[in-house]
Amino acid sequence: MIVAKRKPFEEIKHFLKGYKKVLNVGCGTCVAVCLAGGEKEVSVLNAELDMARKIDDNPIEISGITIERQCDREYLEVLDAKVGEYEALLSMACGAGIQFLAERYPNIPVFPAVDTTFIGVNQAVGWYEERCRSCSSCVLGQTGGICPVTLCAKGLYNGPCGGTNKGSCEIDSNQPCAWYMIYERLKGQGRLECILEITPANDWQNQTPRTVIQPGYSKPETAGK
Ligand code: SF4
């Protein structure tokens, strides 16, 4: 899932300084699970903003709505009839959701209320760990299912580096060496030969906005592109 955290309150308050009527739009998917931007977080932030603006003698009329997913056009539709009433929108979705919202309502300023952090997993309650940087060249098949881009301090596709030290990383001895873990995992699977396979330098495909069109969903005009 995509993990995010709420922006510092003062930053959000600063965004909205000049606006009197604002709609805060939450997202009911990833950011709700990581307690950053779901229905409850929308209510809490709105109450904080309402109180702070009253104290500043600059009251704000702030409403909230949480939709299923902001990164999906189908769910944004419910906002069409509402947004015209507001001077600005606040979004508690991930960066993709915020941009989709801004694209749908280009004449209304849209401000982010969360910082999108990474693609990760939920290790325990409130403990999220990064596991993927969307590199577009997944090597998990050769690395025993351990991501070197995310878990190796140098993001090495081929490792370990010369600094690996009895299972720890040279950059931080409290951090396990990703390539040591990969070695151990492959050894346990009887697939150690995989560590000798050289992965060529990456084209760094994630420097441009990438697009994925699932073949089953492609429209005639996009098929074959
Ligand atoms: S190698 Fe790592 S960063 Fe790249 S796609 Fe696979 S899990 Fe994600």
Ligand code: SF4
């Ligand atoms: S010691 Fe291991 S995890 Fe650390 S940078 Fe080198 S290969 Fe990567």
